[in-house]
Amino acid sequence: MYIVSFKYIYTTVIGSITTYPSFHIVYSIFNIYLTMLNEEYSNKTEKRKTSKKSTYEKKMKTKKCNCRSGCSKRSCYCNKSNRGCDSSCGCGSSCQNLFNHLDYFFGEDSKCSAHPCFVDWLVKNVKTADGLQNIDREALHQKIMNCGRFSELSDDEDFQKWSKKWNRIEANEKLSHIQKFFRMLLSDDATEHYYSFCNDDLAEDDCDWHCTICKTCRDWREWHCDGCNKCAYGTTLPCQRCERKDQMFSFW
Known part of the structure; x- marks a missing residue:
C-alpha cells in the first residue's frame, strides 16, 4: 500500500510544466495519481467497514456461554454477541438463542x-427462537418488494x-424462493x-453501511468516532464533537 502526498504531486507536476510544457504529460501524471488515490480510498473504505467487525468476531469466538436459562436473554454471551451457540457452549439442548x-x-x-441491520431489527423485535415464528415471512417479503428503491434491483x-422464476412460481416452491x-x-x-x-428501503452496499454501535444505517461518508462513541460526517474531516480524525483516512 502506498500513499502519495500532495506536495510530491504538486512538485512533480510543476516540474513537468517547467521542463516539458506538454499538457499530455501533466494530464498523465494527474491521471496516474487519481488512479492511485481511488485504489487507496477503495481499500480504506472497505477496511473501515470490515476491520471493526473482523476484530470483534475474532474476540467473540474465544469466549463461549455457559447459560442455564436457555440463552433466551441478552445476558447470554453468544446472544449478546449476535451469534448462535455451538457444541462448545454449556447451554445444551435447552438453548433458545434466536441466532x-x-x-x-x-x-x-x-x-x-444475518446482515448487521437485520440483526439489530431481530434483537429489537424478537426475544427467543420461538418468537421468530411470529414474523410473517410473506408479509416481510412483500414489504421489501414494495419499498421505494426496489426498482433498482x-x-x-x-x-x-x-x-423470472418468481413470476411463474409453483405454490410448493414459494417459501424456498422467498428464503432465497x-x-x-x-x-x-x-x-x-x-x-x-x-x-425501510433498499440500501447500496458500496454507499451505505450499518453501524453496529449506533445501531443505525449510515452514509458511506460517515464513520464511527471512538473518541465520543458517535458517528461523524466526513471521512476526511475530524469529528465535529471531539475533533478526532478517522484513522483510515489520516493521510489527508
Missing part, C-alpha cells in the same frame, strides 16, 4: 448469517434470475444491495 434458528428466513441448507443479474430472496437482501452475504430496516 441458531435463522434457517427460518434463509433456509435449512443455508449457512448464512432490475439491473441486478441475480435478482433478474430470481424474478432473504439470502440476497438480509444476509451478511447480500448482493450489491441490502434491505435497511432503519430506512
Whole structure:
C-alpha cells in the first residue's frame, strides 16, 4: 500500500510544466495519481467497514456461554454477541438463542448469517427462537418488494434470475424462493444491495453501511468516532464533537 502526498504531486507536476510544457504529460501524471488515490480510498473504505467487525468476531469466538436459562436473554454471551451457540457452549439442548434458528428466513441448507441491520431489527423485535415464528415471512417479503428503491434491483443479474422464476412460481416452491430472496437482501452475504430496516428501503452496499454501535444505517461518508462513541460526517474531516480524525483516512 502506498500513499502519495500532495506536495510530491504538486512538485512533480510543476516540474513537468517547467521542463516539458506538454499538457499530455501533466494530464498523465494527474491521471496516474487519481488512479492511485481511488485504489487507496477503495481499500480504506472497505477496511473501515470490515476491520471493526473482523476484530470483534475474532474476540467473540474465544469466549463461549455457559447459560442455564436457555440463552433466551441478552445476558447470554453468544446472544449478546449476535451469534448462535455451538457444541462448545454449556447451554445444551435447552438453548433458545434466536441466532441458531435463522434457517427460518434463509433456509435449512443455508449457512448464512444475518446482515448487521437485520440483526439489530431481530434483537429489537424478537426475544427467543420461538418468537421468530411470529414474523410473517410473506408479509416481510412483500414489504421489501414494495419499498421505494426496489426498482433498482432490475439491473441486478441475480435478482433478474430470481424474478423470472418468481413470476411463474409453483405454490410448493414459494417459501424456498422467498428464503432465497432473504439470502440476497438480509444476509451478511447480500448482493450489491441490502434491505435497511432503519430506512425501510433498499440500501447500496458500496454507499451505505450499518453501524453496529449506533445501531443505525449510515452514509458511506460517515464513520464511527471512538473518541465520543458517535458517528461523524466526513471521512476526511475530524469529528465535529471531539475533533478526532478517522484513522483510515489520516493521510489527508
